[in-house]
Amino acid sequence: xxxxxxxxxxxxxxxxxxxxxxxxxxxxxxxxxxxxxxxxxxxxxxxxxxxxxxxxxxxxxxxxxxxxxxxxxxxxxxxxxxxxxxxxxxxxxxxxxxxxxxxxxxxxxxxxxxxxxxxxxxxxxxxxxxxxxxxxxxxxxxxxxxxxxxxxxxxxxxxxxxxxxxxxxxxxxxxxxxxxxxxxxxxxxxxxxxxxxxxxxxxxxxxxxxxxxxxxxxxxxxxxxxxxxxxxxxxxxxxxxxxxxxxxxxxxxxxxxxxxxxxxxxxxxxxxxxxxxxxxxxxxxxxxxxxxxxxxxxxxxxxxxxxxxxxxxxxxxxxxxxxxxxxxxxxxxxxxxxxxxxxxxxxxxxxxxxxxxxxxxxxxxxxxxxxxxxxxxxxxxxxxxxxxxxxxxxxxxxxxxxxxxxxxxxxxxxxxxxxxxxxxxxxxxxxxxxxxxxxxxxxxxxxxxxxxxxxxxxxxxxxxxxxxxxxxxxxxxxxxxxxxxxxxxxxxxxxxxxxxxxxxxxxxxxxxxxxxxxxxxxxxxxxxxxxxxxxxxxxxxxxxxxxxxxxxxxx
Amino acid sequence: xxxxxxxxxxxxxxxxxxxxxxxxxxxxxxxxxxxxxxxxxxxxxxxxxxxxxxxxxxxxx
Numbered sequence: 001x002x003x004x005x006x007x008x009x010x011x012x013x014x015x016x017x018x019x020x021x022x023x024x025x026x027x028x029x030x031x032x033x034x035x036x037x038x039x040x041x042x043x044x045x046x047x048x049x050x051x052x053x054x055x056x057x058x059x060x061x062x063x064x065x066x067x068x069x070x071x072x073x074x075x076x077x078x079x080x081x082x083x084x085x086x087x088x089x090x091x092x093x094x095x096x097x098x099x100x101x102x103x104x105x106x107x108x109x110x111x112x113x114x115x116x117x118x119x120x121x122x123x124x125x126x127x128x129x130x131x132x133x134x135x136x137x138x139x140x141x142x143x144x145x146x147x148x149x150x151x152x153x154x155x156x157x158x159x160x161x162x163x164x165x166x167x168x169x170x171x172x173x174x175x176x177x178x179x180x181x182x183x184x185x186x187x188x189x190x191x192x193x194x195x196x197x198x199x200x201x202x203x204x205x206x207x208x209x210x211x212x213x214x215x216x217x218x219x220x221x222x223x224x225x226x227x228x229x230x231x232x233x234x235x236x237x238x239x240x241x242x243x244x245x246x247x248x249x250x251x252x253x254x255x256x257x258x259x260x261x262x263x264x265x266x267x268x269x270x271x272x273x274x275x276x277x278x279x280x281x282x283x284x285x286x287x288x289x290x291x292x293x294x295x296x297x298x299x300x301x302x303x304x305x306x307x308x309x310x311x312x313x314x315x316x317x318x319x320x321x322x323x324x325x326x327x328x329x330x331x332x333x334x335x336x337x338x339x340x341x342x343x344x345x346x347x348x349x350x351x352x353x354x355x356x357x358x359x360x361x362x363x364x365x366x367x368x369x370x371x372x373x374x375x376x377x378x379x380x381x382x383x384x385x386x387x388x389x390x391x392x393x394x395x396x397x398x399x400x401x402x403x404x405x406x407x408x409x410x411x412x413x414x415x416x417x418x419x420x421x422x423x424x425x426x427x428x429x430x431x432x433x434x435x436x437x438x439x440x441x442x443x444x445x446x447x448x449x450x451x452x453x454x455x456x457x458x459x460x461x462x463x464x465x466x467x468x469x470x471x472x473x474x475x476x477x478x479x480x481x482x483x484x485x486x487x488x489x490x491x492x493x494x495x496x497x498x499x500x501x502x503x504x505x506x507x508x509x510x511x512x513x514x515x516x517x518x519x520x521x522x523x524x525x526x527x528x529x530x531x532x533x534x535x536x537x538x539x540x541x542x543x544x545x546x547x548x549x550x551x552x553x554x555x
Numbered sequence: 556x557x558x559x560x561x562x563x564x565x566x567x568x569x570x571x572x573x574x575x576x577x578x579x580x581x582x583x584x585x586x587x588x589x590x591x592x593x594x595x596x597x598x599x600x601x602x603x604x605x606x607x608x609x610x611x612x613x614x615x616x
Binding site: 309 | 557561564565566567568569570571572574575576579581584585588589591592594595596599600603604607608610611612613614
């Protein structure tokens with residue numbers, strides 16, 4: 001690279017680092033005290049006249065004749081005649097209107113949550129393409145099958161027991177109206193405080209009244225989140241994971257590992273109550289799952305990758321890492337972009353509604369998501385360009401995802417400048433972490449799952465405790481503590497401690513549980529394929545068919 | 556060594572949870588949580604992973 005180009009890049013890089021810091025807003029100063037009142041207080045406004053049922057009697061509605069002629073401009077469709085009337089003799093009443101308004105609110109929230117859930121489900125395709133592209137062609141069928149298989153296996157396990165463990169004690173979720181049957185949390189008393197450990201209602205979505213419209217919406221949304229977490233280890237274990245072991249391990253992840261931590265963070269468990277019980281900020285805050293989804297998946301990926309060991313040929317006899325090339329970078333980038341699209345379901349959808357209780361933050365959450373992905377991509381690209389002389393595509397893609405992973409927890413609590421900084425840090429962090437995992441730990445992680453989801457997931461959790469600006473307001477409280485989530489840089493150090501307790505739980509408990517499950521499966525059925533299968537490629541020995549039968553493959 | 560690694564990792568978690576009951580100061584809790592994290596990370600990277608690396612596939616004939 002020419003010196004002038006290098007200098008230009010240095011200047012750009014420095015400007016990029018400094019600009020957000022310069023722009024970062026200091027905590028808002030307290031408003032100046034109001035001067036003493038010297039003018040007469042205006043009279044209070046007259047009390048509003050109550051609306052009576054009789055006032056609705058003359059509400060105009062289009063005649064049947066007019067409707068029969070069609071409504072090409074839409075002016076006749078949707079009017080008072082569409083409001084459900086409880087008693088035709090009385091006609092339209094205020095009570096009917098109030099019920100319709102309530103149902104409309106919940107309907108808006110149902111539709112919002114379902115559609116964003118469908119977007120998250122679409123992320124499975126992104127993961128499948130990303131991981132398959134980064135694997136060698138001789139393992140493409142096996143890798144695609146793992147990504148599809150985890151969807152069905154994970155969902156089944158989650159329906160059986162996982163959802164009940166996670167959400168069985170969450171109580172009524174106001175935005176979804178009807179989740180009251182999820183009302184039994186198992187608690188233990190520790191340090192004189194109730195520690196919620198797991199939920200008890202919701203087995204098979206039938207148990208204890210959970211055959212309920214609101215519960216169904218909550219299940220769908222939470223299920224696709226769990227499945228995102230469950231698919232992360234497949235990336236780290238690609239090209240050497242025995243399919244039968246993958247099935248059992250994924251089942252255990254969806255049934256126990258993920259739901260337990262998710263209960264503690266989102267289901268009314270002890271981490272969520274660190275604020276009410278121990279005065280730590282607003283409790284552990286993870287808006288859309290940097291910790292719950294990504295770090296849990298990333299740490300499970302680390303445990304499984306350690307047990308599996310590296311692919312044959314990944315390290316030389318001296319332990320030096322060797323490059324094993326991705327077979328299709330087009331698939332990799334396509335996968336990254338699909339994931340970024342799905343993230344608009346992941347983060348804004350985590351409000352569980354678009355109506356009331358501060359849910360209009362969805363615009364801010366979506367913008368934060370975009371910004372962090374942009375700066376994650378830029379910083380990873382620049383880092384690779386400086387360090388290795390080329391803007392490596394796969395690491396740029398990983399930086400893109402790292403920014404998204406990192407902003408997932410703070411997306412609902414930070415401002416755009418915070419999002420830019422969080423994403424930028426994540427992009428560099430993922431490059432450093434990939435190098436550390438490969439060169440220092442000598443763990444073979446073919447897609448960088450441990451770094452993208454584990455390391456940057458943890459960074460996302462910590463960043464809530466740093467950058468939350470105290471401006472979000474989801475109904476005036478979070479995790480049962482009045483006020484908005486506020487991080488260290490905006491005046492609340494205790495929020496950072498709550499976040500770090502969550503991180504310690506991820507590293508100390510979730511990793512251990514994942515490791516133990518994977519270890520037992522290894523003892524019972526063996527986690528790794530035979531060396532012969534691995535060298536041949538897993539498509540034929542494990543799946544019985546090649547992904548690309550009409551192409552000659554080089555091993 | 557695998558068992559030692561797992562126990563150390565879990566011990567780090569226990570230390571972090573203990574911080575909630577042992578002290579009520581933010582600084583004290585922060586220090587204990589960081590110690591717990593360090594113990595867990597040492598258990599994973601310094602003990603457990605090393606135990607697996609002993610029999611790494613590239614070291615076999």
